[in-house]
Amino acid sequence: MKIAIFGAGSTGCYLAGELLMAKLDVSLICRERIKRSITDNQGITLTSYQGLHQKVMPNALFTEVEADTPKFDLIFVTLKCHQVSEISEQLLQLSHQKSTIVLMQNGLGSLDEVKQALANISAQPRLLIQGITPFNVLQKEHATFHKGTEGEFIFANTPHTQTVQQAMLSAGLSCTLAEDMAPIIYGKLLLNLNNALNAITDVPIKQQLSQKQTRKLLSLAMKEWLAVCQKARLPLAQFTKVKPQWLPLILSLPDGLFTLLAKQMLDIDPQARSSMWEDIQAKRKTEIDYLNQAVVELGKQYQVNTPINAAICAGIKKLEQGIPVDIAELL
Template sequence: MRIAIFGAGSTGCYLAGQLCLSGFDVSLVCRPTIKQTILANNGITLSDYQGFLQTVMPNTMITDIEQAPTAYDAFDVVFVTLKCHQVSSITNTLIAITHSNSSIIFMQNGLGSFDAVRDALSHCRLLQGITPFNVLQQTDGRFHKGTEGVFTLQKNEHTQMIQLAMQSQNFGCDLYQDMTTVIYGKLLLNLNNALNAITDLPIKQQLSLRASRRQLAGAMSEWLKVCKAANITLHQYTKVKPQWLPVILSMPNMVFTLLAQQMLDIDPQARSSMWEDIQAKRKTEIEYINGAVVRLGKQYGVKTPINEAIVAQIHQLEQSV
């Protein structure tokens, strides 16, 4: 099974590293700077907040696939790890590097980008996946996982093979047939991405501030109301049910610290991918995360002023860098 990671940044390189260590033939479709970093450091180094550390070299790194996609044999599985707003621009390339039995797995945060490309890629099997943990690129080609969780994928024969291989290496991989509740549940947690970028603090430090937590609680409450109006149940990622998260986040610091030990069991330096995008002067995925709350709120008649304000703040940060 030949696997490609299309748009291998922080999350894509972490996924590639785990797949390589699980025995798969993995190719990276990446920026020249990523390729140079990996070559200069003799591979992708994976680390996590629990002390894992290992280095592996991917089979192939491709930087010119847009110019000559036919130079490469078709891949059996393609993980698309680009940002949401980049997905629609690569449909022709994805057609060129896949066959009728290929699986293309879209690993984007938020809502909207998958629906935009579904019809154009009907020649093969389209799946969705999520990364329910934080990954940041560090120095010396190291990609660090700062929070708990395992890659979560939609179930088919390809992903079942991937799950077995990854579990054999103690990486873990969750599979679900229906990804709607999973993705909508992940969006609830992703609402903190923007607030982490706005506060410009490590996530653990940000969550120690009650004012920031209460803003997050308000954004989450709006999303929960939207999902109730849409009659969608959210997948539970934490020890408490989704509807209890705003309540716990709003509690005084001492009570929150006692009740939210799992939420705080993260790397002290972990930050969100949106913070990373702002620092790198890249366009963010805000319209597909908090912006999705606003859009669906209008569709179902639910007011979302907190998420609207967060979207506006992120756009200001994008313009100021």
């Protein structure tokens, strides 16, 4: 089984690393900068808050999809949400009719965009499924990718992903296969509402969550999404040791009590930051339209007010333009 990681950045390289540790045939399609870094450092180095330190080398590295680029049986797309609909022709060229394409985007909307884009250019269907990365990955120097929070990759259950799971289990790794990805996507969005706040505060997640002011904002943003889900009857998967509905209450607790409970809920590396923080630092467009803005849009559809998520979106739009944002303004 030939596997490609299309758009290999932080999470894509970490995924590639785990698949390579599982002795699978993995190629990367990435930016020239990533390819050069991997080549110069003789491979990808994976580290984690649990002490992992492993170096692996992909089977091949590509920076362009060309006529002679091979076809793959399984393609993981790890580009940002707003980039995915632009690569439909490349996905067709990289795949065959029995290929599985796994969209690894956070938030809502990218799956429908890709389905529509592929339908517009080809009558030959491809199996499109979803997957997520429920943990934080920080890109460091020397082609090093650091897992900063707990969790394991989740993919929709198909024959190709079953093969991946078996290989990972044989290597002492693990991933989860799901029959229904919708509750997982909705549940993950609840946690991803913090991505923007982490970018705005410009501090590691653990430090950010120690500040009651930003916890209050996150709590209010989560309450809005939970209200939308209740009105729209959307099921939410649980990613922490407490039910999703309890998270806003826990975030509202006094600092000492929150810190005590947080340690039991989710392991977080002291240096972990969100991918949106990385995008802002690199002056790249963020995924805000598929995260907090998606909450705002669904809120309008189901007549649920979402002023906090709207304010967070406005803050990120300012940061994208290089305008500083004070967290107090959002409150």
